[in-house]
Amino acid sequence: EAGVVQSPRYKIIEKKQPVAFWCNPISGHNTLYWYRQNLGQGPELLIRYENEEAVDDSQLPKDRFSAERLKGVDSTLKIQPAELGDSAVYLCASSPGLAGTYNEQFFGPGTRLTVL
Amino acid sequence: SQQGEEDPQALSIQEGENATMNCSYKTSINNLQWYRQNSGRGLVHLILIRSNEREKHSGRLRVTLDTSKKSSSLLITASRAADTASYFCATVNTGNQFYFGTGTSLTVIP
Numbered sequence: 001e002a003g004v005v006q007s008p009r010y011k012i013i014e015k016k017q018p019v020a021f022w023c024n025p026i027s028g029h030n031t032l033y034w035y036r037q038n039l040g041q042g043p044e045l046l047i048r049y050e051n052e053e054a055v056d057d058s059q060l061p062k063d064r065f066s067a068e069r070l071k072g073v074d075s076t077l078k079i080q081p082a083e084l085g086d087s088a089v090y091l092c093a094s095s096p097g098l099a100g101t102y103n104e105q106f107f108g109p110g111t112r113l114t115v116l
Numbered sequence: 117s118q119q120g121e122e123d124p125q126a127l128s129i130q131e132g133e134n135a136t137m138n139c140s141y142k143t144s145i146n147n148l149q150w151y152r153q154n155s156g157r158g159l160v161h162l163i164l165i166r167s168n169e170r171e172k173h174s175g176r177l178r179v180t181l182d183t184s185k186k187s188s189s190l191l192i193t194a195s196r197a198a199d200t201a202s203y204f205c206a207t208v209n210t211g212n213q214f215y216f217g218t219g220t221s222l223t224v225i226p
Contacts, residue, residue, distance in 0.1 A: 004158075035216075042204050042216030043159070056213075091158065101146060102206075102214040107158035 002026070004108035006092050012114045018080035021111045025073070025094030033105060034067060034077050035091040043091055049075065079113075087115045120148075120205045120217035128223040135192040137220040139205030140185075148181055148188050149206045151216075159204070162190075197226045 005024040013019050025032050031050050035043035046065065048056040051072035060067065064083070069075040079086055089112050093105040120141040129135050139148070150162040165172045165181045165188065172179050178191040192199055205217045 040219075042206075042219050044216070045214055048214075093159075101212055102149075102208045103147075104149070104161045104164060105159075106161070109158045 004092055004094055004106055006090075006108040006111055008111055009109065010112050010114075012116065013082055015084055015115050016081040018078065019082050019113060020079075021077045021090050021092075021113075023075045023077070023092030023108060025075075025092070026096075026106055029094035029096050029106070030072070031095045032069060032075050033093040033095075034075070035093065037089045037091055037110070039088075046077070082113075082115045084115050087113055089113070120207050120215065122203070122205060122217045122220040124220060125218070126221045126223075128225065129195055131195060131197055131224055131226050133195055135195050135199070135222055135224070137190050137203055137222070139188045139190070139217055141188075141205075141207045141217075142186065143207075143209045143211075145183070146208045146210055146212070148179075148208075150177075150179060150188075150190050151204045151206060153202045153204065153219075155201070162203075192222075195222075195224045197224050200224045 007022050033048050034046040037043040046060045047067050049069045052069050065079055067077045089110040091110045093107045095105045120139045123138045145167050147164055147166045149164045151159040152162055153159045163174050163179050165179050176193045181188045200223050202219045202221050204219045208214050
């Protein structure tokens with residue numbers, strides 16, 4: 001069974017440029033999450049989707065970050081414009097079911113973003 | 117911070133020894149989970165313990181939960197070099213908010 005797929009794996013951009021990350025969750029998983037992980041820290045949840053609905057985006061910096069999951073399957077996370085402090089690894093995860101709570105999550109390999 | 121905090125931040129042991137890492141958190145929880153992250157790779161879920169459970173086992177892993185002390189421990193018995201990784205606890209609080217801790221970096225020396 002294929003795991004969570006993310007692309008690209010690495011991205012280097014100049015500050016003020018836009019960037020987008022793509023995630024395809026495990027087939028059949030209704031819940032999708034985006035996290036940001038800074039070096040030496042634990043992941044920080046940015047947004048959680050149940051199907052196409054964003055049910056928790058309280059920690060998403062909405063002035064420059066946006067996300068979508070239009071058909072309730074794959075998802076895109078965008079930053080526009082990027083700032084130096086956005087350099088981090090962006091992780092996508094998925095989980096089955098619509099329990100409304102957080103159980104076992106399956107993570108992708110992440111996208112390492114470097115903003116110069 | 118609303119995150120859990122792991123202790124110690126870093127741990128180095130010899131292969132075959134046991135490794136214990138602790139997690140403390142601040143608010144009442146529904147469940148607590150442990151994840152492993154190998155260098156440069158994604159996180160892998162290890163075990164979930166619910167607030168009404170005190171201990172769970174999975175292979176060489178043993179997790180305890182003390183809700184009165186708001187703490188959990190992860191014990192890895194008979195450690196192997198392949199156990200070298202960062203270990204994170206993650207809590208689901210009663211407000212259904214999810215937070216990862218700061219992590220423990222474990223090095224198992226062959």
